[in-house]
Amino acid sequence: MTDPDPERPNPSDGQDARKAAREAGQAARTLFRQLVFLLVTGLRSLMRGLVGAGRAMGRASGPVVSGLRSRLSSRPIATHGGRAGPTTVNALPGGGQTGSSPRLGWSARLRTRPYLVAGLAIIALPLVFLAGLVLYSFATLPPLGGVVPEGGQRALTVEADDGRVFATRGAFQGQKLTAADMPAHLAQAVVAIEDRRFYSHWGVDPRGLVRALWRNTVSGGVREGASTITQQYVRLTSLTQEKTLRRKIQEAFLAFRVESTMSKEDILLGYLNTAYFGAGAYGIDAASRRYFGKGAKALTLPEAAMLAGLVRAPSQLAPTRNFGGAKERADIVLQTMVETGAISAAEADTARAQTITLRTPPETPPGTNYFLDMVAADAKRLSDTPGDVTLRTTLNLDLQSLAEGVVARRLDAEGAKKKASQGAMVVLNKEGAIVAMVGGRDYEDSQFNRATQAKRQAGSLFKLFVYLTAYEKGLTPETVLVDRPIQIGDWEPQNASGRFRGAVPLRTAFAQSINTIAAQLADEIGMASVIQTARKLGVTSDLPDVPSLALGSAEVSLLEMTRAYASVLAGAQPLDTYGVHAIRGTGPDPLYLRPDAKPATPLPGDSRAMMLDSLQAVVDSGTGRAARIANLAVGGKTGTTQDYRDAWFVGVTPDLVVGVWIGNDDNSSMNKVGGGDLPAAIFKDFMQRANTQMASRRKRPSAARAEPAPAKDPIVAGALRGVPEVIDTGTLSFRGRTVRLLGVDGERGALARQLARYLRRREVVCAQAANGGTEDAAPQGLRCQIDGDDLASLILTAGGARASEDAPSDLLAAEEQARSERAGLWRRER
Structure with missing residues (x-):
């Protein structure tokens, strides 16, 4: 059998479809007439049987009635007056007698025997109902192939800046499998696990139906299905997924129809090309490419067995989510x-x-979904070509994981006490690439991206534009203004301290965030000039021309404020921020390559240098002292809004610009949290470790050429992998098997719950320790990895456990880092 090329349009498809429709209609009418005939014949036979039964009962009761009649005729019958008299019996022609009981017909006997009527009704009514349901199901039978499975949005495979694939989105369609492409072991695996009698039944398997009914009855629940591959195929292509008796009857009708018009091979191919295999993969070829990076034709026997086992529960057994369960299946x-x-x-x-x-990677790390939402929209705008595509993004997975960790740790440790429930972070490099983004505390709880979508008052963070404008107009950090009570129209700005310092230079006024100085500057140079500077640096939000704008009364997003500070670092106005390097399709040429940046208007060198000097003064001696890092030049600016509703810190280093926001979604006040408090501490936590990671990172593939990601080395044989349960921070459980992490003395309680949340739905791979210990040597422990990082090192660095006495030197160093940073459990011992 040769199948047409699925990619080439067939001009006879329309004629074949109309011919098939006419045949289906003719067959439907014939089957309908046959069903009506069978129903009428059955009811007529039932009535005849009831009549015959009544007559038989009459004949059987004749002698009894005659005996009773003779006995009654010999007895006196009492009259109404109480006297007895002879009974008068009149002879009738044919030997009958008047006064005797007449023979009862079957209808009369049914009326005198209600239990017989009830029994017949119990038998007949379900049959009539079933017959009516069958007729109704047939009358409403949909056409074959009337349902096209929804593919959803096009499939996106998302790579980090170094080429590592870390996420997928959308529905993978792949290519239609042909008979020539289908490996024999794939067909054998699907038939063996789904429908052993596929090649011998006619669409519905009575033996399988009885077997499933018996096993489900014995087990007390639905343990086994009875649908054949043919029934599953027609359900996918012609019916809805409702679970009703009507649908099952229609499913059986259509299965018979399909078996009479299609070969077994075509039915099996159609089923494999339509079925859902989990993780957004529709069809066997899409599933093969999704999980193993190759077409279905190249599947090995164990891979084919794994895919065949997914059909029964694709969402639960998808290897990217539950590799252990998929392997067992x-x-x-x-x-x-x-x-x-x-x-x-x-x-x-x-x-x-x-x-x-x-x-492909395991389940997408939850925290990256905020970034994914943004680049998915960018990809549609940059290239709306249909089909599966691969995005090379700017995300640095190491920095992203670090950013998520520091925000979560700080909020877990201090959020409740300080009444701060949410946080966001944006990390940009000097070129404007977004290398990390935290849009909130938990994506699964809220998909609202607080880094890009939230608009909040910036507070003193906005003073960047006031001072930069002043420096461009000839003022310097040494220029002296007087901190005093002022009034601009009806507005009287106040300092956070409630005091006035008198004459102060602008550098000090910026470092100490003196409100009256900023208000005087804006009034002197003109608010229109300040707004113009903000626009040049990339602020697009509405900026009302009012005096209070100098102190950040306008609502802006974290991303645009971080972009503005990065523009100062880069010396460009504005700096173009982006999250996508390249987009590739199935062809050899990229669909999109980020062009070289257009020459931006440079910031005046003198004013830029003075602004960077003022930013550094904030960290050295001003409100941002909590962000100081030894041996690293750091500048930044704090921002705090009225009643402590928002706390900001944007930090600037030679390589990165990091924006942090802390607050509450309901705009409620925090417990005196300012920009120099939690936001500055989060910045410091992040940058201390980010510098180490960036210094030691490996050479990355070229994003400009959109090089494909290098293939990852396979996990060593015998490795234990899956999504574990957390017993404590040093002990995991893989489907009942307990694993102890090498060199970690675990902690329970809140730290264990934090680890469980971090590992949620993420695959962990554990292998034998380098010291040669065996898997059974529990005291030796195993080395485990998550997303390529050593799990024990991550736990110890975060202060989630103590290092054991037999811990290797790298784990001891990780514990020492946590001690120095007062992270995790070491915070309790200060």
């Missing part, structure tokens, strides 16, 4: 293939021993 498929004779026991053992390597 694949072993069951292999055993079933042995039982059906498709493969030998030796072939099954060989397949089980082979290592299955996924070519």
Whole structure:
């Protein structure tokens, strides 16, 4: 059998469809007439049987009635007057007698025997109801192929800046599998686990139906389905997914129809090209490419067994989410293939021993979803070409993980006490690339991106534009103004301290965030000039021309404020921020390559240098002292709004610009949290470790050329992998098997719950320790990795546990870093 090329349009498709529709209509009318005939015939037979039963009962009761009649005729019958008299019996022609009881007909006997009527009704009514339901199901039968599975949005494979794939989105469609492309072991695996009698039944398998009914009855629940592959195929292509008796009847009708018009091979191909295999993959080819990075034609036996096992519960068993469960199910498929004779026991053992390597990452790390929402919209704007695409983004996975961790740790430790429930962070490099983004505390609780979508008052963070404008107009950091009570129209600005300092230079006024000085500057140079400077640096939000704007009364986003500070660092106005380097499709040429940045208007050199000097003074001696880092030049600015509703800090280093916001979604006040408090501390936590990571990071592929990601080394044989449960911060459980992390003495309680939240739905891979210990040597422990990072090192660096006495030197160093930073459990011992 040769199948047409699925990519080439067939001009006869429309004629074939109309011919098939006419045949289906003719068959439907014929089947309808046959059903009506069978129903009428059955009811007529039932009535005849009831009439015959009544007559038989009459004949059987004749002698009894005659005996009763003779006995009654010999007895006196009392009259109404109480006297007895002879009974008068009149002879009738034919030997009958008047006064005797007449023979009762079957209808009369039914009226005198209500229990018989009830019994007949119990039998007849369900049959009539079932017959009516069958007729209704047939009358409303949909056409074959009337349902097209929804593909959803196009599939996106998302890479980090170094080429590592870390997320996928959308529905993967792949290509339609043909008979020539389908491996024999793939068909054998699907038939063995889904429908052993596929090649012998006619669409519906009565034996399978009875077997499933018996097993479900014995188990007390639905343990086994009875749908054949043909029934599943027509349900996917012609019916809805409602679970009703009507749909099952229609499913059976259409299954018979499909079996009469299609070959078994075509039915199996259609099913495999339509079924859902989890993780957004529709069809076997899409699933093969999604999980193993190759077409279905190249599937090995263990890979085919794993895919065949996904059909029953694709969302639960998707290897990217539950690799251990998918592997167990694949072993069951292999055993079933042995039982059906498709493969030998030796072939099954060989397949089980082979290592299955996924070519895509586990479940998307939850924290990256804020960034993914942004770049998905960018990808549609930059290239709306249909089909599956791959995005090379600017995200640095190491910095992203670090950013998520520091925000979560600080809020977990101090958020409740300080009445701060939410935080956001944006990290930009000097070129404007977004290398990390935290849009909130938990994406699963709220998908609202507080880094890009939230508009909040900036407070003193806005003073950047006031002072930069002043420096451009000839003032310097040494220029002296007087901190005193002032009034501009009806507005009287106040300092946060409630005091006035007299004459102060602008550098000190900026470092100490003196409100009256900023108000005087804006009034002197003109608010229109300040707004113009903000626009040049990339602020797009509405900026009302009012005196209070100098103190940040306008509502802005964290991303645009961080962008403005990065523009000062880069000396460009404005700096173009972006999250996508390149977009690739299935062809050899990229669909989009980020062009070289257009020459931006440079900031005047003198004013830029004075602004950077003032920013550094904030950290050295001003409100941002909590952000100081030894041996690193750091500048920045704090921002605090009225009643402590918002706290900001934007920090500037030679390589990165980091913006941090802390507050509450309901705009409620915090417990005296200012920009120099939690935001500055979060910046410091991040930058101390970010510098170390950036110094030691490996050479990255070229994003400009959109080089494909290098293939990851397969996990060593015998590795234990899956999504674990957390017993304590040093002990994990993989489907009942306990694993102790090498060199970690675990902690329970809040720290264990934090680790469980961090590991939620993320795959962990554990292997034997480098000291040669065996898996059974529990005291030795195992080394585990998550997203390529050593899990024990991450836990110890975050202060989630203590290092054990046998810990290697790298883990001891991680514990020492946590001690120095007062992170995690070490905070309690100060």
